[in-house]
Amino acid sequence: MTSATPTLPGFDHVRLPGEGGVELSAAVAGHGSPVVLLHGFPETHLMWRHVAPRLAEEHTVVCPDLRGYGDSDKPPAAEEDTYSKRTMAADIVRAMASLGHDRFALVGHDRGALVAFRAGLDHPETITHLGILDVVPTLDMWNVLHGVSAAVAHHLYLMAQPPGLPETMIANSADAFFGSFLDGWTTDTDAIPEEIRTAYLRASAAAVDSIVADYRASAGIDIVHDRADLDAGSQLAMPVTVVQQDWGSQLGYDAAGVWRAWSPDLDHRLTRSGHFMAETSPEEITGVLRALLAR
Incomplete structure (x- = not known):
């Protein structure tokens, strides 16, 4: 008998409508101005278990769990934009509208941060504040990866391949594949306890096709969308806080400069808390987000 999936204590767990009939699973709690927290890879909404109760x-x-992840729906990638960040951002806007919120702050980590970035560009009238944890925009991400330093992003190249081989390879070694990121990207091995790690691995193994489709979109349609906004001179209109590891010095680019090109109202910060910063250093991240929401 398998153990039950952990939940966020004190939160109601609901189903919310997304785009095209997709439903998102979400945890909801608190009162006051609304804030949406989007998880990264290979996680679920449980990554916010320390930060969410504080906020x-x-x-x-x-x-929410993003479409294709966790307990949210996982539609087949029948269309090029099924897992585009534009569609995933529209999911969040629609889901929040169903709760009565036509304006809200949005924070994303990793894949969720790419969704948040796209939401900020596509829905500037809706997103009041934008928090980004440990990514650069998709177009810039591909531009800064080069040479052997790109080995840190080997999974991006694997999942960018045509359908078939990536899904088969990952499905045949799902725990080893997804577990390698949970183990290798943390600065604190105790930050993701066994119960949570098991939940992440179980959820990821059940979502291989949709996770790959999400990443494949970032090697295709997401680049098209980012380039169109870059060419149009589009920028993020709301206050933006970016917290990331010192990828700039590691990969040889100006990380703050990359973000400043997209955001005139930018607070850019570096952290030593590793990729899973909301789990390794929840006090730090909560403080950063409170400062953002006060702007």
Whole structure:
């Protein structure tokens, strides 16, 4: 008998409508101005288990599983944009509208941060504040990866391949594949306890096709969308806080400069807390997000 999936204590767990009939699973709690927290890879909304309750003391906090992840629907990638960040961002806007929120702050980590970035560009009238944890925009990401330093992003290249081989390879070694990121990207091996790690691995193994489709979109349609905005001179209109590891010095680019080109109202910060910063250093991240929401 398998153990039950952990939940966020004190949060209601609901189903919310996304685009095209897709439903998102989400945890909701608190009162006050709304804040949405989007998870990264290979995680679920559980990555916010330390930060979300703290923010819920002052805000209405909504923690969805992205389409294709966790307990949210996983539609087949029948169309090029099924897992585009544009579609995934529209999911969040629609889900929040169903809760009565036509304006809200949005924070994303990793894949969720790419969704948040796209939401900020596509829905500037809806997103009041934008928090980004440990990514650069998709177009810039591909531009800064080069030479042997790109080995850190080997999974991006694997999942960019045509359908078939990536899904088969990953499905045949799902725990080893997804577990390698949970083990290799953390600065604190105790930050993701066994119960949570098991939940992440179980959820990821059940979502191989949709996770690959999400990443494949970032090697295709997401680049098209980013380039169109770059060519149009589009920028993020809301206050933006970016927190990331010092990828600039590691990969040889100006990380703050990359983000400043997209965001005139930017607070760019570096952290030593590793990729899973909301789990390794929740006090730090909560403080950063409270400062963003006060701007």
